[in-house]
Amino acid sequence: xxxxxxxxxxxxxxxxxxxxxxxxxxxxxxxxxxxxxxxxxxxxxxxxxxxxxxxxxxxxxxxxxxxxxxxxxxxxxxxxxxxxxxxxxxxxxxxxxxxxxxxxxxxxxxxxxxxxxxxxxxxxxxxxxxxxxxxxxxxxxxxxxxxxxxxxxxxxxxxxxxxxxxxxxxxxxxxxxxxxxxxxxxxxxxxxxxxxxxxxxxxxxxxxxxxxxxxxxxxxxxxxxxxxxxxxxxxxxxxxxxxxxxxxxxxxxxxxxxxxxxxxxxxxxxxxxxxxxxxxxxxxxxxxxxxxxxxxxxxxxxxxxxxxxxxxxxxxxxxxxxxxxxxxxxxxxxxxxxxxxxxxxxxxxxxxxxxxxxxxxxxxxxxxxxxxxxxxxxxxxxxxxxxxxxxxxxxxxxxxxxxxxxxxxxxxxxxxxxxxxxxxxxxxxxxxxxxxxxxxxxxxxxxxxxxxxxxxxxxxxxxxxxxxxxxxxxxxxxxxxxxxxxxxxxxxxxxxxxxxxxxxxxxxxxxxxxxxxxxxxxxxxxxxxxxxxxxxxxxxxxxxxxxxxxxxxxxxxxxxxxxxxxxxxxxxxxxxxxxxxxxxxxxxxxxxxxxxxxxxxxxxxxxxxxxxxxxxxxxx
Ligand SMILES: *[C@@H]1O[C@H](CO)[C@@H](O)[C@H](O)[C@H]1NC(C)=O
Ligand SMILES: *[C@@H]1O[C@H](CO)[C@@H](O)[C@H](O)[C@H]1NC(C)=O
Ligand SMILES: *[C@@H]1O[C@H](CO)[C@@H](O)[C@H](O)[C@H]1NC(C)=O
Ligand SMILES: *[C@@H]1O[C@H](CO)[C@@H](O)[C@H](O)[C@H]1NC(C)=O
Numbered sequence: 349x350x351x352x353x354x355x356x357x358x359x360x361x362x363x364x365x366x367x368x369x370x371x372x373x374x375x376x377x378x379x380x381x382x383x384x385x386x387x388x389x390x391x392x393x394x395x396x397x398x399x400x401x402x403x404x405x406x407x408x409x410x411x412x413x414x415x416x417x418x419x420x421x422x423x424x425x426x427x428x429x430x431x432x433x434x435x436x437x438x439x440x441x442x443x444x445x446x447x448x449x450x451x452x453x454x455x456x457x458x459x460x461x462x463x464x465x466x467x468x469x470x471x472x473x474x475x476x477x478x479x480x481x482x483x484x485x486x487x488x489x490x491x492x493x494x495x496x497x498x499x500x501x502x503x504x505x506x507x508x509x510x511x512x513x514x515x516x517x518x519x520x521x522x523x524x525x526x527x528x529x530x531x532x533x534x535x536x537x538x539x540x541x542x543x544x545x546x547x548x549x550x551x552x553x554x555x556x557x558x559x560x561x562x563x564x565x566x567x568x569x570x571x572x573x574x575x576x577x578x579x580x581x582x583x584x585x586x587x588x589x590x591x592x593x594x595x596x597x598x599x600x601x602x603x604x605x606x607x608x609x610x611x612x613x614x615x616x617x618x619x620x621x622x623x624x625x626x627x628x629x630x631x632x633x634x635x636x637x638x639x640x641x642x643x644x645x646x647x648x649x650x651x652x653x654x655x656x657x658x659x660x661x662x663x664x665x666x667x668x669x670x671x672x673x674x675x676x677x678x679x680x681x682x683x684x685x686x687x688x689x690x691x692x693x694x695x696x697x698x699x700x701x702x703x704x705x706x707x708x709x710x711x712x713x714x715x716x717x718x719x720x721x722x723x724x725x726x727x728x729x730x731x732x733x734x735x736x737x738x739x740x741x742x743x744x745x746x747x748x749x750x751x752x753x754x755x756x757x758x759x760x761x762x763x764x765x766x767x768x769x770x771x772x773x774x775x776x777x778x779x780x781x782x783x784x785x786x787x788x789x790x791x792x793x794x795x796x797x798x799x800x801x802x803x804x805x806x807x808x809x810x811x812x813x814x815x816x817x818x819x820x821x822x823x824x825x826x827x828x829x830x831x832x833x834x835x836x837x838x839x840x841x842x843x844x845x846x847x848x849x850x851x852x853x854x855x856x857x858x859x860x861x862x863x864x865x866x867x868x869x870x871x872x873x874x875x876x877x878x879x880x881x882x883x884x885x886x887x888x889x890x891x892x893x894x895x896x897x898x899x900x901x902x903x904x905x906x907x908x909x910x911x912x913x914x915x916x917x918x919x920x921x922x923x924x925x926x927x928x929x930x931x932x933x934x935x936x937x938x939x940x941x942x943x944x945x946x947x948x949x950x951x952x953x954x955x956x957x958x959x960x961x962x963x964x965x966x967x968x
Pocket of ligand 3: 758759760761
């Protein structure tokens, strides 16, 4: 019997019980509250967190009011001699930039070769139960958008040589200033190669300027090997959605740099497996000296690009290896070297333009094109879309059987799905919009909770005034159980300057195509495995209904929390909503990994609870 007194109070504190001053603190609040408590006694979450800003202080006051009640509750709890869970230790310095599943020496020992040793192999990870700590020089990143152009050099692992040798177009514009790395932005006075480059791309596809990409149907751009993210940063300023995918790199990591700058990115090797997205996902795929051997594997890398492109989408390839005459990028067929142009024609791409080292192809929007081509590739019959990182490359054309085969279209109105598109995904219009509205109101509530003030014993940072929420910075957001992408849509609707990596857990309804078709970033992922990103890359992790979903599965919940902690930046936030049992479990784990944690009861008669946590900045 796990009900009654234990849950009937709205707020239950985490792990600060042992501090006597904590108790003292409550007595002072008690006095304070006695003075202030004349107002309403309602505990409705909705009314607790009204959308209008002036009421936020009322909100905290009420939270504190309730915490007095909690205090008595907790004292009772403590008297039951609840055995405290042990806090987990910090990992050694060697794990500061630890990414599980990419242990090259273990992979080589195992006998993996031909590039597979660089691939993701989670079965060979050795899981030590410890908290990945930040490097000694780590500093909280600057807020968006300042943090897009200037980062702390101590936050990323990069060598001086990597700065100096960075010669490629997307890597060129960086300067080292004391402990900062600066990337020059649009308004910078320094000549900006990226801007010219992007304008040239726009002209190549027949547009007047690079602000017209949306009109040409280009919104989502997969940037394979994104350098230091400058192309992506420029696309973001054009309201496009670039996603960087690049190999795991021990130092000078493109993914780590992009994320540090607040740009969407994830680790993904492009060696022997497909990229982790369903077919027909992107409006444009971009590779500027991305290190892929496009000639290799009988053109299977090019076929993979074709799989990922939406009908009418563009492939941009910039490489000094291609000569303007267009025949050096070759596909081996037997002993013959065939120019890639023949190959791209056989998969129904048309070369739109070539300038200097840049080629632009467009994928056909016409399904029937493939059948009409002699020497064409076969169409794929069964497509595996159910897993993510481990699908082999294929030698057939994907997506032609899909209901999602619709040409890219003018998106200057935004990427909202039309009724027909929702139908393609088998989703009722009403249900979809209800879900959206739900998340909009939930997000308003959540946002006002994102302040250390909700943990009433949180030490204020020196010099901080009592800040209005959100005083913190939230740019990189992960939704661990994204469903329709409603949380992401709410952030967009409420004009938060955040982007979301929408994760669809393996084994749930695969809504990833729906998420991608809304112009969001997303991936299918098995939460029993580590996520392919660097430590300290997300400001907020959100998970609704995830724990009740996977608690039945055979993987360690503690490992999952350690993984969330690894991904999260110091002072980053976690918002979990779930049923009482799952939230109780989560609160215990959160305490073990030293998060500040607080349970909130929406008090609407359901057994749903919300757990708000903040990861501390451990400097040791
Ligand atoms: C990588 O694998 C090697 C050999 O199996 C092992 O000694 C080492 O501890 C592993 N490194 C990490 C960071 O797990
Ligand atoms: C795209 O849509 C916008 C707004 O509806 C319109 O102004 C523009 O001309 C359209 N562009 C193209 C290329 O159709
Ligand atoms: C943009 O929205 C307007 C009004 O909702 C609509 O009339 C127009 O057709 C839309 N344009 C495109 C290109 O979807
Ligand atoms: C109560 O609120 C929770 C979370 O805010 C929501 O999931 C649930 O559907 C609501 N229940 C009722 C009965 O309104």
